[in-house]
Amino acid sequence: MPAHDRSRAYARLVLRITDARTGEPVDAAPARRGLTRVQAHTHGLDPTNLRVLLVADLLVRALELGGTPVWALLTGGRQQAELRAAGAALGVRPFEDGGDAGTGLGEAQVLHVVGEGGAAPDGVRVAVAPVRWEAAGSPDDVDPAALRLALLAQPRDTPLRIGTAALDDAGDTLAHWRRAVAAWARRPSRPIPDRVRADLRTAWEDDLDAAGVLRVLHAVETAPDVADGARFETYAYADRLLGLDLTRDLGSPA
Incomplete structure (x- = not known):
């Protein structure tokens, strides 16, 4: 990127995120830095759902670095406690139970982080591509930090294959x-x-x-x-x- 383009992009300091419903980029945070809800939607415990939770964690961190207050929620029908534990091992910060969200807190923006093709209520939909696990053993058997790095190594909309070599390289x-x-x-x-x-x-x-x-x-x-x-x-x-x-x-x- 040319220096003058970099300067313009940096000066804006506005996180832009692709809305999977439209394919168009939108501002992830409201103009006045009002409360933004980040809600991860999961359906069990597997590497793809773990990637969904990790992307939601990354989104929360990016918004907070930009000065936006965030309300982080996790919605999932199965193995939610196990997913929370696996996420905590990866350094994912705590998410509140999305089932208790009710009508919300008057948030100015709602970002739903979902698996590819996943449904969510009204709001911006942040899609996460699937993970194919090809390593020996299960994700519980590997260094969580190395797994986090391996999951971050490709854009979130790119399907990811994680094998032993990728985990060794990340470690x-x-x-x-x-x-x-x-x-x-x-x-x-x-x-x-x-x-x-x-x-x-x-x-x-x-x-x-x-x-x-x-x-x-x-x-x-x-x-x-x-x-x-x-x-x-x-x-x-x-x-x-x-x-x-x-x-x-x-x-x-x-």
Whole structure:
């Protein structure tokens, strides 16, 4: 993206999300930052429903980073307690029971996060493509942080196949990044470069592109003109959205 286009996108600081009902992008937050309801609709416990819940968590984080108050709800008829537990292991923050929502709290915007082709009440519909599990064992048997990264590695509207190799790669990337972040934290602090901050915000404000945020982190890691202290600040800032606990190893022996 040209620098002037990046600057315009960053200046708006408005999360745009594709409404699956129309295929058109809409503002995820109301103009006056009124209360926004994010409601995840699930139908049991499997990798696809876990991805739906994770996308809802990502949406909540992105809205809150932009200063929008959020009411997060989970609606599901089966295995809701098990799904909540699996989500908590992945770092998904608590969602209230959607069955108790009633007529709502007068929210200015309603965003329904659903599986591909899923139905939801009136409001913006955020569709999540299915996950095909090809790894040995079940999702309960793998490192939750590695699974979270693997689920974030592709755009949410892209069907995802998760096998052992993808999980191993995600685990290796996490371990490498956590060691790097801990090392960078020992260097003098530097602000995030404006162009890097713009690239991060442009990615997640453009249809919640977590995969784009990950690409920015990969680029920053080896960018010759970014100081180590700025790399640390960049990764810590991006992790407020990604929820990968990238600063976990701070203070560990070198």
